[in-house]
Amino acid sequence: xxxxxxxxxxxxxxxxxxxxxxxxxxxxxxxxxxxxxxxxxxxxxxxxxxxxxxxxxxxxxxxxxxxxxxxxxxxxxxxxxxxxxxxxxxxxxxxxxxxxxxxxxxxxxxxxxxxxxxxxxxxxxxxxxxxxxxxxxxxxxxxxxxxxxxxxxxxxxxxxxxxxxxxxxxxxxxxxxxxxxxxxxxxxxxxxxxxxxxxxxxxxxxxxxxxxxxxxxxxxxxxxxxxxxxxxxxxxxxxxxxxxxxxxxxxxxxxxxxxxxxxxxxxxxxxxxxxxxxxxxxxxxxxxxxxxxxxxxxxx
Amino acid sequence: xxxxxxxxxxxxxxxxxxxxxxxxxxxxxxxxxxxxxxxxxxxxxxxxxxxxxxxxxxxxxxxxxxxxxxxxxxxxxxxxxxxxxxxxxxxxxxxxxxxxxxxxxxxxxxxxxxxxxxxxxxxxxxxxxxxxxxxxxxxxxxxxxxxxxxxxxxxxxxxxxxxxxxxxxxxxxxxxxxxxxxxxxxxxxxxxxxxxxxxxxxxxxxxxxxxxxxxxxxxxxxxxxxxxxxxxxxxxxxxxxxxxxxxxxxxxxxxxxxxxxxxxxxxxxxxxxxxxxxxxxxxxxxxxxxxxxxxxxxxx
Numbered sequence: 001x002x003x004x005x006x007x008x009x010x011x012x013x014x015x016x017x018x019x020x021x022x023x024x025x026x027x028x029x030x031x032x033x034x035x036x037x038x039x040x041x042x043x044x045x046x047x048x049x050x051x052x053x054x055x056x057x058x059x060x061x062x063x064x065x066x067x068x069x070x071x072x073x074x075x076x077x078x079x080x081x082x083x084x085x086x087x088x089x090x091x092x093x094x095x096x097x098x099x100x101x102x103x104x105x106x107x108x109x110x111x112x113x114x115x116x117x118x119x120x121x122x123x124x125x126x127x128x129x130x131x132x133x134x135x136x137x138x139x140x141x142x143x144x145x146x147x148x149x150x151x152x153x154x155x156x157x158x159x160x161x162x163x164x165x166x167x168x169x170x171x172x173x174x175x176x177x178x179x180x181x182x183x184x185x186x187x188x189x190x191x192x193x194x195x196x197x198x199x200x201x202x203x204x205x206x207x208x209x210x211x212x213x214x215x216x217x218x219x220x221x222x223x224x225x226x227x228x229x230x231x232x233x234x235x236x237x238x239x240x241x242x243x244x245x246x247x248x249x250x251x252x253x254x255x256x257x258x259x260x261x262x263x264x265x266x267x268x269x270x271x272x273x274x275x276x277x278x279x280x281x282x283x284x285x286x287x288x289x290x291x292x293x294x295x296x297x298x299x300x
Numbered sequence: 301x302x303x304x305x306x307x308x309x310x311x312x313x314x315x316x317x318x319x320x321x322x323x324x325x326x327x328x329x330x331x332x333x334x335x336x337x338x339x340x341x342x343x344x345x346x347x348x349x350x351x352x353x354x355x356x357x358x359x360x361x362x363x364x365x366x367x368x369x370x371x372x373x374x375x376x377x378x379x380x381x382x383x384x385x386x387x388x389x390x391x392x393x394x395x396x397x398x399x400x401x402x403x404x405x406x407x408x409x410x411x412x413x414x415x416x417x418x419x420x421x422x423x424x425x426x427x428x429x430x431x432x433x434x435x436x437x438x439x440x441x442x443x444x445x446x447x448x449x450x451x452x453x454x455x456x457x458x459x460x461x462x463x464x465x466x467x468x469x470x471x472x473x474x475x476x477x478x479x480x481x482x483x484x485x486x487x488x489x490x491x492x493x494x495x496x497x498x499x500x501x502x503x504x505x506x507x508x509x510x511x512x513x514x515x516x517x518x519x520x521x522x523x524x525x526x527x528x529x530x531x532x533x534x535x536x537x538x539x540x541x542x543x544x545x546x547x548x549x550x551x552x553x554x555x556x557x558x559x560x561x562x563x564x565x566x567x568x569x570x571x572x573x574x575x576x577x578x579x580x581x582x583x584x585x586x587x588x589x590x591x592x593x594x595x596x597x598x599x600x
Contacts, residue, residue, distance in 0.1 A: 012553045014560040016391075017398045021558060025391035031519040040355050041518065045390055047351040052395050054343045061340065062387070062396045069383045073373015083369045087362070090345055091316075091325035095352050096362045098317045218341065219331040253312045258321060260314040 136198025167203025436498025467503025
């Protein structure tokens, strides 16, 4: 039964080792239904095999890796995305974003999607208060949605999600299932958007799961600078997934997920009680944040 | 706020792109609690970043990848291990096994663990029938567990799991939760083992999950040649995880998981009704399989 070991290896799968094994796996993707799928999978196989050889991964480490991925899979649900978090802390998310947004320096920079987006957020009217009980100081956020040529983009769909001033998103609450600091609304005909919410605070990414273990083993900080998530969709334009960061935050240069761009930082200005920019009378101190978003048209 | 973009990047995490981003992620592992962890993680980051750059992974592909891993996590439970299956079809499992078993050519070859091992299998006595209702023709399997020097290894713990002649493991059954074709027993004082079960048949790896999608996109065969899984544990010896393959199987050179070693193939011999090697009187035709396992002592 040993004859075949003497034949040159083409597509056979028996008695393979080292580079022959890698080549055989690559060959199994030669008949892929799409060229792109083939290219991506062959590159992935090449790099994963190189990793295994590079570190001479032990069998025990392989079992640990399988267990680690399994636990990430089991902690992930429709309100928590630990695979995204892992991609984020390994800089993979930011690398993908960077690669895909090099051609549009005039557009607002993208940053990480993060693990806390939830489908089906509540609908608000432009100008509404989306805090919905989120703990924190009131903050009026406003600006424009524009094309990179400076034209207003009416009816832009703006999705917002953020942590409260304890550093928690609504979906992290153990006690309550109340949606807070999360919603979507549409800019007006001149591309103006505004809403009330709370001033965001810096927070640690979730440390109670597999990603937390990894950060601890690396002695890495879990902190992220204060920010508000935005996802802005306008037909004919590239969807913008980004944050607005709070100027002066102490973690702007040590973001656990490598997401900060200087162009995404702006001031959150404090005001004494009085009349807010939207005419609302405020009995307590409040903040304002102004930020304009510039979207890139999709090339035909 | 743009001052820092002009400074050389050391450990900062703002405005990073390309190689600077990769270097910053690598730097976050410099204070790891273990040198080995640091080496493995830094190599993994280097190779995953190289993969993303190599194929210029799109944001849509990244989302598809996250969704793919999430679905693998959700189909994986205590009876199905889709991450192992993915590792298997990408040749990663076999690569790890090969790297870790180069120094022991006298020992029985290892092969993939596979996704169908289950903790807590039933205990049998040496010589028992472990089929327990598995569909298939009766087969008497026997041999020795020996050191690489040829010394018998008494009381070796032998774990066995196999598919029935429809190609299904017990845990794949939708209708029944009966354990079949699975169990553990101990070799006798002379290192002899024997048990009855059914003759294995070739089968497709599970195609109803994410791994099946991948095989379909690659137009790859899901077939594995007929085999019986063995895991043999003896104190002081390296645990052996392997299969015994059926001689003559048509898939020996196209195993979907690259697991075949010629040294692991043996004949399953057919016999007319009569007296079996253990003295049992058989009223129907039956098979016999003989295989000796050689284990490597653990170096001090």
